[in-house]
Amino acid sequence: xxxxxxxxxxxxxxxxxxxxxxxxxxxxxxxxxxxxxxxxxxxxxxxxxxxxxxxxxxxxxxxxxxxxxxxxxxxxxxxxxxxxxxxxxxxxxxxxxxxxxxxxxxxxxxxxxxxxxxxxxxxxxxxxxxxxxxxxxxxxxxxxxxxxxxxxxxxxxxxxxxxxxxxxxxxxxxxxxxxxxxxxxxxxxxxxxxxx
Amino acid sequence: xxxxxxxxxxxxxxxxxxxxxxxxxxxxxxxxxxxxxxxxxxxxxxxxxxxxxxxxxxxxxxxxxxxxxxxxxxxxxxxxxxxxxxxxxxxxxxxxxxxxxxxxxxxxxxxxxxxxxxxxxxxxxxxxxxxxxxxxxxxxxxxxxxxxxxxxxxxxxxxxxxxxxxxxxxxxxxxxxxxxxxxxxxxxxxxxxxxxxxxxxxxxxxxxxxxxxxxxxxxxxxxxxxxxxxxxxxxxxxxxxxxxxxxxxxxxxxxxxxxxxxxxxxxxxxxxxxxxxxxxxxxxxxxxxxxxxxxxxxxxxxxxxxxxxxxxxxxxxxxxxxxxxxxxxxxxxxxxxxxxxxxxxxxxxxxxxxxxxxxxxx
Numbered sequence: 001x002x003x004x005x006x007x008x009x010x011x012x013x014x015x016x017x018x019x020x021x022x023x024x025x026x027x028x029x030x031x032x033x034x035x036x037x038x039x040x041x042x043x044x045x046x047x048x049x050x051x052x053x054x055x056x057x058x059x060x061x062x063x064x065x066x067x068x069x070x071x072x073x074x075x076x077x078x079x080x081x082x083x084x085x086x087x088x089x090x091x092x093x094x095x096x097x098x099x100x101x102x103x104x105x106x107x108x109x110x111x112x113x114x115x116x117x118x119x120x121x122x123x124x125x126x127x128x129x130x131x132x133x134x135x136x137x138x139x140x141x142x143x144x145x146x147x148x149x150x151x152x153x154x155x156x157x158x159x160x161x162x163x164x165x166x167x168x169x170x171x172x173x174x175x176x177x178x179x180x181x182x183x184x185x186x187x188x189x190x191x192x193x194x195x196x
Numbered sequence: 197x198x199x200x201x202x203x204x205x206x207x208x209x210x211x212x213x214x215x216x217x218x219x220x221x222x223x224x225x226x227x228x229x230x231x232x233x234x235x236x237x238x239x240x241x242x243x244x245x246x247x248x249x250x251x252x253x254x255x256x257x258x259x260x261x262x263x264x265x266x267x268x269x270x271x272x273x274x275x276x277x278x279x280x281x282x283x284x285x286x287x288x289x290x291x292x293x294x295x296x297x298x299x300x301x302x303x304x305x306x307x308x309x310x311x312x313x314x315x316x317x318x319x320x321x322x323x324x325x326x327x328x329x330x331x332x333x334x335x336x337x338x339x340x341x342x343x344x345x346x347x348x349x350x351x352x353x354x355x356x357x358x359x360x361x362x363x364x365x366x367x368x369x370x371x372x373x374x375x376x377x378x379x380x381x382x383x384x385x386x387x388x389x390x391x392x393x394x395x396x397x398x399x400x401x402x403x404x405x406x407x408x409x410x411x412x413x414x415x416x417x418x419x420x421x422x423x424x425x426x427x428x429x430x431x432x433x434x435x436x437x438x439x440x441x442x443x444x445x446x447x448x449x450x451x452x453x454x455x456x457x458x459x460x461x462x463x464x465x466x467x468x469x470x471x472x473x474x475x476x477x478x479x480x481x482x483x484x485x486x487x488x489x490x491x492x493x494x495x496x497x498x499x500x501x502x503x504x505x506x507x508x509x510x511x512x513x514x515x516x517x518x519x520x521x522x523x524x525x526x527x528x529x530x531x532x533x534x535x536x537x538x539x540x541x542x543x544x545x546x547x548x549x550x551x552x553x554x555x556x557x558x
Contacts, residue, residue, distance in 0.1 A: 028279060032428045034492060058409035060494075061520035063505045093505060093518075095492060100427050102492060104505075125409030127528055129520070151236030151557075 002033055005055070005099035009035070012051045017044055035103040042107045042116055045094060049119035049126070057098025059119070062129040064092045064137045090114065090139065094126075109139070118144035201229060206542060215553035221534070221542070228534045228542065233527055239557045246517040251277060251351060251486050254517065259345050262521070262555040264304040267296055268497035270349040273517070275430055275493035276506040277351050281486050289353035290432040291473040295366075296340070296348045296356075297431070297495070298462040298469075302373070303332040304498035305455040305462075308550040309380060312452050315544045316393040321383060328376045335369045338362075351486070353479030363470050370463045377463075381456045394449035398533040398545035401446055408529040412500020412522045413454040414549050418446035424496035431495075436468050448548040455550070486512075497522050499550050521555035 006025060013021060020040040027033050039045060052058075066088050090109040095102065109116070118141040120126045131150040133139050141147050206219040216237040222230040242261055246254045258269040271293060278285060310325030333343045339362055340346040348354050358366070384390055400410065405418035415422050423440035425433040441457035443450035488510040494503045500522030507516040526549045533545050 029284070030429045030434045032430070032494075036490075056406065058406070060409075060501075060503050061505070061518065061524075063507075063516060063518035065507065065516040065518075067515065093490075095503065095505065102428070102494070104490075104492060123409075124407045124528075125525060128524060148232075150234075151239055 016047045033101045037105040048105045049122040052096045055098040058125040060095040115140040226539045242558045250512040265497040267300045272495045272504045274349045276504040280489045280491035286477045288476040289478045291469045292354045294432040295469045298466045301498045302462045305459040315547045397448045399447045404532045409525045410529045417443045417450035417454045419444045451548045523552045
């Protein structure tokens with residue numbers, strides 16, 4: 001059953017993407033299957049989502065990460081290296097689930113692009129994960145039906161390659177900011193009284 | 197004349213529990229027609245923090261993501277790293293992990309089983325459920341030394357063991373729990389005031405449950421027999437018989453029944469574990485190094501499927517640790533559960549997904 005589902009997924013994906021992707025399966029000793037799929041182009045994730053939707057699967061989660069270099073070619077960081085010489089890549093791992101199988105599909109965004117196609121129109125279960133990725137990694141979504149902020153205030157400015165410490169940016173912090181604004185305006189008001 | 201539609205804010209303080217989340221509800225008369233959820237009020241950025249600490253420091257940190265399912269976080273985190281490093285943990289440790297997890301599940305479910313009557317004003321049942329739950333808190337304190345954070349997991353095994361005397365004590369405590377649990381189940385099933393406020397309320401049909409990817413008791417109450425313990429077994433669950441509780445109606449009442457049945461099932465699982473558990477080591481006896489690689493691990497937390505993704509680069513500090521808590525996919529399904537019901541039903545619907553804001557705001 002699991003083997004059939006694995007073969008089915010592989011053939012469906014090959015039909016649409018040809019030989020452009022790499023896929024390997026690992027099975028642990030309890031029989032849990034995890035697939036690892038590396039896609040050539042970022043837009044291929046839409047094809048994977050369509051295949052998963054066809055198999056009545058869902059999105060488990062999405063894990064974006066800023067990585068200095070691909071996993072297998074981890075370079076030893078030299079003391080003299082400056083950060084500018086060490087380009088940061090954004091890798092996005094999409095974790096799917098179908099027929100008792102866990103599948104991770106990874107895409108790497110080109111350095112000059114921080115935009116991905118949204119898969120929420122295809123798989124509803126991607127909604128919150130995509131919105132979270134948009135806020136925490138400044139990855140813009142194309143075609144998301146409801147790309148509103150989920151955690152951060154809409155006035156917070158996002159930067160590339162930055163993990164935003166949420167202790168500074170969380171919604172709860174606005175109470176403090178609000179209070180400071182009130183105090184400030186009160187003080188101004190007090191001075192205005194003195195001048196009168 | 198058409199009924200006018202207006203928005204009402206619910207929260208962010210004290211929606212159901214003392215945790216903040218903010219709902220903007222569109223209502224027509226007193227019927228909900230739409231909602232918008234706004235989180236992020238107490239976000240702690242723990243995922244970021246795990247990438248600043250080493251693998252062993254993260255055991256303590258991940259345990260503090262949530263209180264009621266605190267054990268599942270280091271548990272799943274350890275499993276992800278063990279999978280990544282190819283570590284096989286001792287069989288006794290697998291059983292001990294399962295026991296700790298099921299004890300936490302009973303305590304967590306009993307909390308929600310108490311909260312539902314509390315929301316609808318049946319406070320005597322709430323107090324009864326909480327009193328019954330207290331026996332599990334005592335059990336945790338006696339066996340693990342702590343009532344909430346058990347601190348049992350480590351990479352490669354567990355940090356506790358059960359003596360014969362403790363085993364007898366656990367069996368006795370569970371035996372004493374069976375009768376009051378059956379009583380509470382009977383009251384929940386038959387009491388008219390509970391049924392009136394929960395039956396047919398907050399319905400999540402099966403097709404929507406699939407589309408929204410809901411997990412845990414919420415999914416099982418909508419007829420999806422998905423339980424990680426059965427579908428993707430881990431720890432000792434491949435050696436045990438686990439019957440997931442499944443209900444078909446997808447309403448608040450069904451979710452309550454699923455949790456009641458699961459608490460009883462957890463008792464049976466712990467009994468099986470104590471009976472079958474072999475002698476042997478409980479950990480590797482050393483602190484393993486974690487090589488470069490990536491892995492995912494899943495477990496069935498009290499609220500449903502918890503997933504951890506770990507990516508390492510050969511240093512003692514992980515490159516990325518990401519987790520998705522069970523409440524996370526369940527929030528969005530409130531968009532289906534709420535419209536069409538009355539304002540008075542809102543809190544019981546929210547309570548029925550057993551939301552964990554602490555988990556959501558990791």
